[in-house]
Amino acid sequence: MEDNNAPDIVKWLFKEDTTVDLSDDLSMHYQGEYVACQARLKGNLLALKAVEAAVEPILIVCEGLRVEKDEDIAEVFVVKYGDSHQLRLMAADEATRDKWMLKVAVASYQIVRGELDEISQLYLNNSSKPDSTSPRSNTSLYFLTSPFIKDVEFHIKSTASAPMRKITCSEEMYESKLTMIAPLEYTKLAKKWSVELCDLLKSKSWRSNNAIVLEAATNAVRHLNSHIEIYAQAIEFLEKYDGPSFRPSKEKYSLALGPVPTNLHVQFFKIVDKDVTTTCHFVTIGATSAIPLRFPNGGLHRQKLALYSSMDATRLDHSNGVRFATRRRTLLESKKTIGSLTRKIDVDWQVGKFGHVDKIGLEILAEVRQLHGTIVDMISSFPNINNLFNTVYTHEGSDDHQYSLSSQLDALEMSMISLNSKMAVIDTIEDNKEGREHFHQSARVALNSTLDILLQLVEGLLHSQVLGFATSLRIANDCQTYFQIQLREDLILSQTLTVVATGLLATLDQLPPKEIAKWDVLSPLVTYFSFLSCHANEKGMMEDIFDVWSSFPTQVRFKFIPASSTVSQVCIPTIAGVRGDIIVSLPLLPALLEKLGPRLAAGEPFRVRTIFWNLGINHEATLAQSMGSIALEEEINVTAYNETKKYVDELKEKLADVSPIHEIEDQLEELRVAVDENPSRKNVAIFTRVMTLMATLRATCTLGCKSGKDRTSMAVTLEEARFVKEHCGVCSDQLVQVTESLRKNGVRLENCRKNIGKSLYSFSPFQTHFIPKEFRPPAGTYGHNVKS
Structure with a gap:
């Protein structure tokens, strides 16, 4: 047995x-006393x-x-091994x-x-195998398609005197039905945003007499029209598309397929050991x-860093797409509230009886106060709003x-x-109907006057916002x-x-x-x-990738909804919202809905917690280390560790029991040591x-490279081999055999x-010289000048 393999076997x-x-x-004799222990x-x-002793x-x-x-002692027995070693239990x-x-x-x-030799052949010939022709359950096929399934057999030689050990595993690879559907829905939304902004910039309500500002608006409209055309072409292509549910890597430069992820697949790995089945899965892209x-x-x-360095804080605030959309949505909702309040004042609010609580009046007053606070807060957070607001009304000739x-x-x-x-x-007027009606009418006038001022402010802020942009x-x-x-960010x-x-x-x-129920308390990772x-x-x-995966948790929210039909064949998500606050609704079949906690x-x-790691392993990574800079990769991995630690701290706080x-904690500490040693x-x-910790956290693991097929394949097979090692107790030499078999077969x-x-x-062959040995393909499985 290898020394470095013993801890893995003990854990297993x-x-x-x-x-x-x-x-x-049992109890084990240690340093003159018996200490409680678990024996297996x-x-x-x-x-x-x-159990407790160190x-x-x-x-x-x-x-x-x-x-x-x-x-x-009657309950004690002694295990003697080697020349002079013994253990008292x-x-x-x-x-x-x-x-x-x-x-x-x-x-x-x-x-x-003798017994093993007698039954080994019978066991190997009749052991159950995963069915390589039958697809997965209906719940999986609701969002996955085009299964490709292969059984892989490993013949592992343990010792010269023991028969070869046979392990049968199953690999299943699926395309995602969301590959074309979700990008189509998002592109429609992105086009809508661009059309709305373009119309705003074309509007005359905010227009300034400043030639520079007018030229800026014209340039912005030109860029937006270009975006609208790109989105329209992508939408037309995706609506007519009837090919497979994945984007091949040779199409990665296609602009019409720009919103679609390259080579998206879900891969399941299953080990069947007699009647026990163990499974893991990965997303590869x-x-x-x-x-x-x-x-x-x-x-x-x-x-983004280049843009931020060339603009001052005020310009950055006015051009921030997320802030622009959020403010505009707040202002439009305020405008809608003013309309509904005006109707409620004119139709629903009547003079009440003396001594009775005027519920409708109190509700109206509370909403007006809340609206007033919202507008005042908006103005205080808006840089240079005085000048913009006054410019709009000066232009209108007021x-x-x-x-x-x-x-x-x-x-x-x-x-x-x-x-x-x-x-x-x-409420202080005595029970005098005529007097109460007079004050009621006076209050109605005051309410309408206040709402008129609020409406004028909202309109002015909407125009000022466009002028500021x-x-x-x-x-x-x-x-x-x-x-x-x-x-770029939309794509x-x-x-x-x-x-x-999909993940x-x-x-x-x-x-x-029981694992899915935790999502009610802690965001999935x-x-x-x-x-x-x-x-x-x-x-x-x-x-x-670094920019979008870092900001994704703050930009996108998900929610699960019942599928429109219990016999639905395809998961069709709906995507709505504004920039910076997108909501993706995923319809689920009843079997999947039953797994959710009450909140979801x-x-x-x-929200979903997303963390991005990167590790360059090819010859270009070597070139960057020697002649370029790897500061970006170091920043990515240090940031990823810090985010992982935050997630673990939150888990300890909310789900420790x-x-x-x-x-x-042990696995996180091992990861910290690795990152500190060299990120x-x-x-x-x-x-x-990272992969060991993610498996323990029950996180969704996504593996990728440029095209999602070469370095990604080496990574996913290496991780599957680690899964075999963990659950079947193979040693490091045998792990190499398992990895090569998965990559070949x-x-x-x-x-x-x-x-x-x-x-x-x-x-x-030149490239493989620079790749770490764990990621090298077996002989005969790779070729040069293969377009990727």
Whole structure:
């Protein structure tokens, strides 16, 4: 046995779902006293783990040892091994002692060899296999399609004297039905936003006499018209599209497919051990990046930094798309509220009886006060609003003093004071119908007057907002950069939204209800681990992904709703909202809805925590390390660790009683050590420890590279092999055999064929020299000059 394999075997033996031959609570003699411990025996492996004492776990291979009774204490037996080693163990009673002595004595592999040889052939020939032709359940096929399933057999040689061990696994690869549907819905929404903004900029209500501002508005309209045309072409293409539900990597430069994620697949990996089935799943993708727009000025992250450095705080505030949409929505809702209040005052509000609470009047007054507070807060948060507001009304030919913002705010405050006084007086008037009606009418006039002032303020703020937006983009280069960023972000957000929605549905389908119920308390976690390099275009892709995956939790909310029909065949999401506050509604079949906790089952929106990691592993990563800069990758991974730690801290606070906290803390500490040691430079330990921690957290794992087929295939097969090691207890040498078998005989070569027409990974002998050994393809599975 390898020394570095012993801790993994101990962990495996003490996992709850590991079936063992014998398990008991014993006491182990240590430093002159007996300490409580857990004992587990499986095959010829005996593992001991102290319950409370600070003692390292012990793993004994039961070969060449002797088991004897203790002469002094009836419940104690002694395990002797090697030349002078012995271990004294105490059972609860003599019967338990005898049971353990017998089991340990016959646990030797040599003793059971005859029995194993007798049944091995029968077992290997008749062991159950996953059905390679039958698809998954109806719930999976509701959002997945085009299954490709392969059974993979591993013949593992343990020792020269033991027969070969056979492990049968199943790999299943599916396309996502959301691949074309979700981008179509999002692109329609993005086009709507662009049309609305274009119409606002064309409107004459806000227009300034300043030639520079008018030219800025004209430039903005020109860029928006270009965006609208791009969206319209994408919508037309996607509406007519009738091909497979994935975008092949050779189409990654297609602008019509720009909103669609490249090579999106969901992959399931299943191990069948007699009657026990263990499953894991992954989402695999190409880079969620605006590749069709290329990278002459870098990716989204770099372009935003360049724009921010060239604009002052006021211009940044006025041009901020999220803030613009949020403010406009608030103002339009206020305008709508004013209309409904006016109707309620004229129709529903009547003079009440003396001594009775005027509920409608109090409701109206409360809403007016709330509306007043909203408008005042809006004005205070709006930079340079005085000048913008006054410019709008000066342009309209109004008296500058009478319609200035300060004058209207003074009038509003006076009107609010008058209104509060008159509403208070009504309830003090004695039971005199004529007198009460007079004051009621006076209060009605005050209410209408206040609402008129509020309406005029709202209209002025709406026009001022558009003027501020146009003014902020008065420099042509900034205007061009701004709209390039907006188009790029729309394409990336469409892809990311589709990937996250697919991952959520796959995880919802796979996890048990008790795990899904945690989503009511703690946001689900989706991790994206990429293998791009900090060189040339791939650096731009990293910048695209880093920016959107970092801001995604604040921009997008999801909610689950019942499917329109219990026999629905396709999950068709609906996407609504404004920039910065998008809501994606995912319809679910009853079987999936039943898994949800009460909060999510009621349709309450929730956010998804997204974390992005990256590790360059190819020759271009080596080039970036030696001749370029890897600061971006280091920033990405340090940020990812900090976000992961925040998530774990939140989990400890909210779900400590139902989560394996100690195991999570240990794995997080191991990850911290790896990141601190080196957050870049092909530190493969980061990938291994991230994936181990994500599996424990029951997170959705997404793996990707530029095209999602070569480096991604190496990563997903490496992770599947780790899954086999964890659940079947294979050693490191055997792990290499498992990994190579999956890369040669699994579904990933089919993924290559679907993308480029050849069942080959796109690597050259030169490239493989620079790739870490864990990520190298087996001989005969890769080729040079294979277009990817």
